[in-house]
Amino acid sequence: MINKIVASVAEALAGVKDGSTILVGGFGTAGLPNALIDGLIEQGAKDLVVVNNNAGNGYTGLAALLQTGRVRKVICSFPRQTDSYVFDELYRAKKIELELVPQGNLAERIRAAGAGVGAFYTPTGFGTLLAEGKETRHINGRDYVLEYPIHGDVALISAYKGDRWGNLTYRKTARNFGPIMATAARMAIAQVHETVELGELDPEAVVTPGIFVKRVVAVGAQANAQQAA
Amino acid sequence: MNKMNRDQMAQRVARDIPEGAYVNLGIGLPTLVANHLPADREVLLHTENGLLGMGPAPEKGQEDWDLINAGKQPVTALPGAAYFHHADSFAMMRGGHLDICVLGAFQVSVKGDLANWHTGAPDAIPAVGGAMDLAIGAKQVFVMMDLLTKTGSSKLVETCSYPLTGVGCVSRVYSDLAVFDIKKDGVYASDVVDGLSFDELQRLCGVPLRKA
Numbered sequence: 001m002i003n004k005i006v007a008s009v010a011e012a013l014a015g016v017k018d019g020s021t022i023l024v025g026g027f028g029t030a031g032l033p034n035a036l037i038d039g040l041i042e043q044g045a046k047d048l049v050v051v052n053n054n055a056g057n058g059y060t061g062l063a064a065l066l067q068t069g070r071v072r073k074v075i076c077s078f079p080r081q082t083d084s085y086v087f088d089e090l091y092r093a094k095k096i097e098l099e100l101v102p103q104g105n106l107a108e109r110i111r112a113a114g115a116g117v118g119a120f121y122t123p124t125g126f127g128t129l130l131a132e133g134k135e136t137r138h139i140n141g142r143d144y145v146l147e148y149p150i151h152g153d154v155a156l157i158s159a160y161k162g163d164r165w166g167n168l169t170y171r172k173t174a175r176n177f178g179p180i181m182a183t184a185a186r187m188a189i190a191q192v193h194e195t196v197e198l199g200e201l202d203p204e205a206v207v208t209p210g211i212f213v214k215r216v217v218a219v220g221a222q223a224n225a226q227q228a229a
Numbered sequence: 230m231n232k233m234n235r236d237q238m239a240q241r242v243a244r245d246i247p248e249g250a251y252v253n254l255g256i257g258l259p260t261l262v263a264n265h266l267p268a269d270r271e272v273l274l275h276t277e278n279g280l281l282g283m284g285p286a287p288e289k290g291q292e293d294w295d296l297i298n299a300g301k302q303p304v305t306a307l308p309g310a311a312y313f314h315h316a317d318s319f320a321m322m323r324g325g326h327l328d329i330c331v332l333g334a335f336q337v338s339v340k341g342d343l344a345n346w347h348t349g350a351p352d353a354i355p356a357v358g359g360a361m362d363l364a365i366g367a368k369q370v371f372v373m374m375d376l377l378t379k380t381g382s383s384k385l386v387e388t389c390s391y392p393l394t395g396v397g398c399v400s401r402v403y404s405d406l407a408v409f410d411i412k413k414d415g416v417y418a419s420d421v422v423d424g425l426s427f428d429e430l431q432r433l434c435g436v437p438l439r440k441a
Contacts, residue, residue: 027315028301030294030295030296030297030301031295077356077357077358078356078358079356087354088354091354100355100357101357102357102360102361102362103315103319103358104277104318105361107314107315107318107319110316123323123365123366124361126395127393127396128361128392128394128396129347130361170312171295172280172312175279175312175314176278176315177314179314180314180315
């Protein structure tokens with residue numbers, strides 16, 4: 001019997017290795033898998049590369065992970081926020097590396113990884129600082145930049161409901177990077193509001209088919225609802 | 230002269246957004262445009278974090294922090310709205326499906342180059358978000374900005390001195406003093422505010438203008 005549901009956050013994060021690239025879902029605090037991030041801090045893996053749209057808010061969640069000093073590099077589109085205190089300080093002290101990627105290129109590089117695409121040409125960023133040193137090509141009258149996929153060793157995502165086969169649904173704009181990150185990592189781990197029996201999720205409404213998911217852990221609605229500071 | 234205030238500028242932009250348009254409003258000044266779209270016109274607002282058919286802010290106490298806009302503020306979803314993941318959201322831009330995006334700017338060049346993401350200051354923490362994708366993605370890119378900086382220099386320039394967001398991507402600039410259409414053969418000024426002559430506008434801009 002296939003059962004991807006695990007009993008605890010600690011079990012969900014067992015085996016995450018030092019040096020891993022961790023894809024972390026969420027946009028701001030919507031869809032940020034806080035329970036899994038706290039679990040990763042507990043688990044202790046270090047020398048990590050973290051991929052997220054942002055670089056942490058306040059002192060919890062992703063910011064708390066950065067504060068442990070176990071993140072070597074952040075790949076994101078928008079690190080600077082009104083409350084990105086932890087990242088700002090690490091960055092200014094040169095204690096963390098930043099790869100800044102336009103948001104759509106970030107999404108497409110993750111999608112490409114999950115879809116087995118070797119690289120792709122995108123018009124976004126052409127002629128800007130963020131395309132410096134990259135291959136370019138003129139195709140049908142338009143200029144493009146060559147971008148490579150971003151593969152994850154692990155993806156941590158927050159979804160709404162999940163079943164034991166790993167099928168997932170999402171809630172509103174908390175969906176954001178979850179579905180593509182699940183496809184792009186060797187081990188996708190989802191925290192969900194609740195787990196349900198097989199067949200309870202309408203196959204027409206499943207957003208992430210279970211093939212992309214390795215572990216599912218229920219953390220309750222409370223832990224998933226991230227109120228902004 | 231009668232400089233336009235922020236709401237008048239937003240109203241002016243809203244006038245040019247047609248029925249049925251799919252529109253992305255950037256963070257800051259462009260957000261105000263939503264308040265001026267006529268109620269009898271169906272316009273679908275896109276927010277790049279995964280929602281088409283975005284509605285106004287919820288009433289106090291009704292916020293759902295799983296339902297936010299690109300500025301990370303709580304919003305609502307209109308009947309008929311759709312949610313989607315980030316790759317689909319940016320496919321809507323890059324794939325040329327979005328009709329209009331309205332962005333703020335530090336500078337726009339006479340060739341339509343846009344600078345709005347980074348001042349280039351050495352101690353600044355760079356952040357780009359969806360700005361570069363929006364700049365090249367929408368069929369029409371409108372910019373909303375004050376024409377002059379606080380020190381009086383024109384933000385419509387021959388060549389941008391700030392790092393670029395996109396090359397040759399801006400089609401129209403709505404400023405507090407005039408509207409500028411950026412075309413292959415030059416910049417056309419229209420809607421010059423009362424009390425400002427074309428020659429005076431030309432002098433303030435310092436770049437060659439044509440009368441629309």
